[in-house]
Amino acid sequence: NAGVTQTPKFQVLKTGQSMTLQCAQDMNHEYMSWYRQDPGMGLRLIHYSVGAGITDQGEVPNGYNVSRSTTEDFPLRLLSAAPSQTSVYFCASSYGGGAEEKLFFGSGTQLSVL
Amino acid sequence: DAKTTQPTSMDCAEGRAANLPCNHSTISGNEYVYWYRQIHSQGPQYIIHGLKNNETNEMASLIITEDRKSSTLILPHATLRDTAVYYCIVRVNTGFQKLVFGTGTRLLVSP
Numbered sequence: 559n560a561g562v563t564q565t566p567k568f569q570v571l572k573t574g575q576s577m578t579l580q581c582a583q584d585m586n587h588e589y590m591s592w593y594r595q596d597p598g599m600g601l602r603l604i605h606y607s608v609g610a611g612i613t614d615q616g617e618v619p620n621g622y623n624v625s626r627s628t629t630e631d632f633p634l635r636l637l638s639a640a641p642s643q644t645s646v647y648f649c650a651s652s653y654g655g656g657a658e659e660k661l662f663f664g665s666g667t668q669l670s671v672l
Numbered sequence: 673d674a675k676t677t678q679p680t681s682m683d684c685a686e687g688r689a690a691n692l693p694c695n696h697s698t699i700s701g702n703e704y705v706y707w708y709r710q711i712h713s714q715g716p717q718y719i720i721h722g723l724k725n726n727e728t729n730e731m732a733s734l735i736i737t738e739d740r741k742s743s744t745l746i747l748p749h750a751t752l753r754d755t756a757v758y759y760c761i762v763r764v765n766t767g768f769q770k771l772v773f774g775t776g777t778r779l780l781v782s783p
Binding site: 593601616646648650664668 | 706776
């Protein structure tokens, strides 16, 4: 049981390049989400999904796209990377939401956009 | 959404109890208090949560005041590996568990 797996761990992009951050979970969780964390700040929600085929925007969605074709995978796409997207990205999952649910987080992807 | 206030940093000696306070004076009656921690650059880790009653698990204890306006996370015997940023979070009342992370308390456990 690997939990939440994120790849890559590190990535350097040039402005304007595109890439996809991968996130997979093997716990059969319905809910998945993406957060970004900037230095000295807490985590901010980018996008989330409450099940396969269903996604919604979080607090800071601009510049990012997501899709959820399977329960296991929730990739985050940067269509045209900008320096403001330099950050650490965390993917999280939970069983089904609700007041007593807890999140499981991946180990993060550190992204630098030059 | 209820907001939380935590001290920026705290120190604790190894083997002693670490008591981390959190104020959430605008919490609603059906909102839970959650605690997560983040050990240097890793993903946050769930610790404990509660609604009204005190809670205890293998990691920590959570004490919530009777008026629910504040709470304290207790690590009974802190170790060096407990050095981390601790986040006190009040769950936003939506179907999706949209946790709002603040800047947390940086706990330094020293020998």
